[in-house]
Amino acid sequence: MQNIVKNTTFPNLFDLLMPHSCRGCGQIGTVLCERCKLYIKTNHQAVCPHCKSPTESGKCSNCPALPPIYVIGERSGLLGNIVHDYKYKSIRALARPLAELMHEFLPPQDTPAVIVPLPTIDKHVRSRGFDHIKLIAKHLAKLKAPNCTSRQLLIRTNNTTQVGTDRATRILQATNAYNIASYATIDPQATYILLDDVWTTGASMHACIKILQQAGVSKIILALLTLSRLD
Template sequence: MNVSPLHWLYRGTLNLLFPPQCAGCALSGTVLCSRCMQSIQPLTPPYCPRCLTLLATPEACCRPCTERISALRGLRAVGSYTGVLLASIHALKYQGVIELADPLGKLLAQTYQRHHLQADIVLPVPLHPERQRQRGFNQATLLARACARQLGIPWDERLLIRRRATSSQVGLTASERRANVAAAFSLPSSTRRIRERTILLIDDVSTTGATLEACARPLLDAGAQAVWGLVLAKRNFAHERSRNASRSLSFR
């Protein structure tokens, strides 16, 4: 697990000086208390099984997913990008509270079991090496490791790599997001481990599923039987677009 030694030293010193606090309620002594974990509600159907877009009525898939071939067999999420889940993801990703990976990985494992998924190997969505050096860790790797350990499934952080840096997806349309990450991922070595295997891709957040789709494509091309996506939170794409549009207007 590639976490910078300096980051471990920093976190250890910080925990000695200041006891950890719950990311959800600030309760002292734990990074995520049991009450806050239990408060996280699963997504309420109906939603598209491929991209998790909320649907007005029960349907097989949303229109965009029925109109194009998806590399993902399906996508599942612990919950919505709000409340305790949002706060926990931000604390892990931006504040470096890497201890949150264990309870969040447990939530991923519970979601995997609740949806009766079956996978042979767990892979994290990779960061570009430069981005990982800047952050000190890849949150998806931490989550994949914790989830795989809970489930007793092998995991590997080196089978899939991000071969080119991509710009932020924030503010892009769905088609722009797909173009932004197209061909950004590849398999650097032997593909024997994934041939005829079902792969579980782990990430923290999904908005349109474009990044997970871009990861799944080379895995299928290399002989994987199926690729599922599993994330902590599903972000509302329409809400994000509306909020970004409002921000743009406010600066004019």
């Protein structure tokens, strides 16, 4: 009988046995070498995910209702491959360089800030063996120390995956998919940095912004690893 191993879990073992190699050039000993990281930095696209207009400051003049948005780049090429390997091949070591890239594009934080990872579906956390957004949030909080912490303030109320569904369905699903955690305390003076790996329709982010605002948060920043497009 043929063994069927889900390819989202099998490469874990491969990566444990093999030394890390750069996802861009293959250099051994690192998952992302400095030269390839620089390549991603120089290909940085500071655009609003909604209207695609440039937004170096993170604030979009066409979409004033949205909090400031900071994105590393489009989910394609090297950055797309890295996010794919991190999510679907469970290469945890990619969390650090992804957090470093995100850190580069976020504004310096002089006042208290809380990084809030968007909660991942339990099933996906189990199959990866870790919560991929939470791990980046932890690295990012260290990089932004001493004013910054990361806290899982949001929880999922259902475990419906959004992959492959259309825009209207995604928005409907996201509206009821999240809630504030019962243990959450809000500092009205702090900036809350909502962190996610990909912006497709923005439905999840919109739902989470609303929940945080209802809980008393006034200052929100959006931090996204990548922008994607629905086919």
